[in-house]
Amino acid sequence: MSTTTETDSPGTAPAPAGGGPALLGRTRGRWLLLAAGLVLALVLPWVIYPPVAMDIAAWALFAVALDLLLGYAGLLSFGHAAFWGGSAYVAGLTALHWGLPFPLAALAGAGFAMLLAWPIGVLSVRRSGIYFAMVTLAFAQMLYFIVNQWRGLTGGENGLQGVPVHFFGLEAVETDAFFFYYAALPLILLGMWFAWRVVHSPFGRVLVATRDNPARARALGYDVERYRILVFVISAGLAGLAGGVFAISHGFVSLQEVAWQTSGKVVLLTVLGGIGTLWGGIVGAIVIVILEDQLASSGFEGIGIITGSVFIAVVLLFRRGIWGTVSDALARRRGERPAAEAVSAADGEEGL
């Protein structure tokens, strides 16, 4: 897999302050982490109910997409439901009326999300912070009301029901959620790999620069707005891919997908996992989706209280989110023994 060689590249790239030997250990840690992540993705539907596993994967990609925008470009979108939901409707409609195989339907949805994101991006990236959040929310609400009113196409309140799964006539995938998960997983992983690739590209570096000091980035000759529009469109496309897979896996699309609560939920997942960590959203998705699922059968009547408390606890106690806090702690542990690691490169490699 090309990912393997790519993972090594940050280590071999011109090192920042940390120094070479420590980085070798980090590289190897990342390698293990990647392997652990893939194993987790593969065994997930064995451990938990497959449709729930699919939900986790889709929400994880959605959160990663949002983190690309929030963590690396510093833009908090409160209207990402427009892309997730817009794509969900397009994927649902193309599968329903044209009988598209589901990966193509999901990609069509992602394409639509990007088309939708371009004008929204052009109009909203001029502002940042709370204004950006409000403008994106406004656009998402516009889409919500269009979807709600256009009942002939979208089914309005009732949603788009009976979306079929087409997968080149492979019946196991089309009828069994367990096999569907494995058929859809490559799409999700592709999306995540793409997000990772964006972050670790020169484009990603510039993005971080525009986040940290837009004035300076502009002075260096980078067109800040263009970078922001581009990352907005990419993020929307990934969110759309996730939304398309989600819609097909459920077999229907409801207004819920374009509602502001969905935008809120993905921000929650991202903050919970850790902003600017890229993979934090995966942790956030695992925690929240499983929590929602378990509480639904628990007979406990205050689901909102629990998810709310978890959110408050994380925001108050772990400012960097779950992923951010854990990786910080690991870095500090490494930082405490720099001497041992500095002895030789080989030691560093054996150390972990």
Added chain:
Amino acid sequence: MSTKRLAATAVVSASVLVLSACGSGGPGGGGGDFSDGKVVLAVLNDQSGVYKDLSGPNSVKAVEMAVADFQEKYGEEAVVDEIEVVAADHQNKPDIANTKAQELYDREGADIILDVPTSSAALAVATQAKEKKKLFIDIGAGTTELTNGQCNKYTFHWAYDTYQLAQTTGTAVTEGGGKEWQIIYPDYAFGQDMDKSFTRAVEEAGGTVGDHIATPFPNDNFTTFLTKAASAEPDVIGTMQAGGDLINLVKQYNEGGYAADGIELAVGLMFITDIHSLGVEAFEGVQFAEAWYWNHDDENRAWADRFLEETGTRPSFAHAANYSAALQYLEAVQAEGTDDADTIVGNFEGKEINDVFLKNGTIRAEDHRVIHDVYLAKVKSPDQVTEDWDYEEIVSTIPAEEAFMPLDQSACSMGG
């Protein structure tokens, strides 16, 4: 490098092996004509949100009461010994309803799912019922789609729907003298449907509808809409608002003193729990459609007394309907000696039923709409109320055949 890859492969294959062993240990043989050797009834509804009081946890209690009654009635002769009731909370989210329904059918071995308020959630569950070929009786949702364009063999609609609400209130109020109407409705699918249904019902009964006033949804301030409606000096203002919006509108109707001007208020969708939460003063004189009322006759009252003992509260129509649906399902199981869904559907279709909830009830074979007598209710004035929850006066009874959508208007085709 290669050793790492080997190790990783080993880990994956080991976990896959271990877990596949657990995975395949699901429901297998089971005893005779019963899947898993038992009957499992699942209640999927809102246990924590806006519909919690209307159905929620107490609907689970109602289903448990049905199971207890069934076991008491048949004792040793019951065809199945083990009857289980499970519950799940869909939080009014269609996605969760969809996943939970699959899980209930597949993992919990549910033979039937009951309740499911919120139309989009109900339609999602109906699709799952069709896929899994298991029964689904909806009680809490109002959409007519369940027995129309999206009907299917395994889905039944037990208590009420939007057509019936409009038919009941629209017809009965118009025939009672409220000829000139103004309708205020929230501008979304439910409100638009209700507006159309009401207009048709009022006009068929010889009345006229002046303005159709659309309001934003959700909305707090209805005074301008009420003023506009009242300026035409109608006999009746019909409102299709529900929940919190309805409560605001009714408050503002009272504050405007429209009742004193002889303008009645008819409500499209209202539940006894709404009256309970706002107090009977606020709703005094309001007319609305009721699918069932606990204090209507002795049979209802006796059951409501038992319900009160179990739960500490009086039942809404949804609680009674859950009880009825669960009981009739178990009766069908008893009659057929199996929990096989197709056999039960066969038993249900065209069946005529009278029980505590269904009066002159029939399960229509053509679209699986369960029709039964429904009522036009009027909220009592505070001095007429003699005990807790004694809020309603039944003005008239609408016979089953007139209350629900006639078959020739239904777009349902069962297919297969």
